[in-house]
Amino acid sequence: MPFDPVKPSLLSTLVRHYDELVDHVRRRFGDRGFAREVVHDVCVQLLEKREKDNVHTPLALLRKISHDQAVTRYRSERRSQAWLIEMPEPLDAVCPAPSPPRQYEAARELELLTQAISQLPERCQMVFVMHKIHELPQAEVAARMGISLKTVEKHLRLGIAACRAHLDRPPGPL
Incomplete structure (x- = not known):
């Protein structure tokens, strides 16, 4: 019966040649920390999988497994x-809410407009509110109030002029 010496296991070979395997990966990929992580991953793989039988050169196999693992990890x-580099920088989010000074100004304008509308004569006020606030067409305002279209136009002109005067604005669109 021929004498067959006991061949070392892959895991024991990895432990004995740990530094050599780390250096092997480091030479190819340049980073010692990366190389250690790769060799540790190979160790975990060996612990999780069943040992291969009839490995003639365990160190060569471990170098090959380490190299393949390093390539896979590097590519990943x-x-x-x-992917991170291709992502565009997030734009500074613009808050849609107006600034506090603009909010104050808008509230003040609304208060002045409310005062101006409340000081209009009753019929003029109704025409103005129906058309400008409730957005009814002038013809519908005339039909609902039982007045002519010309009278609706006159009341709207008066209402707009009163609002401009109350806001101290020159003539133009309101």
């Missing part, structure tokens, strides 16, 4: 880095 990291 490059893909994730490329």
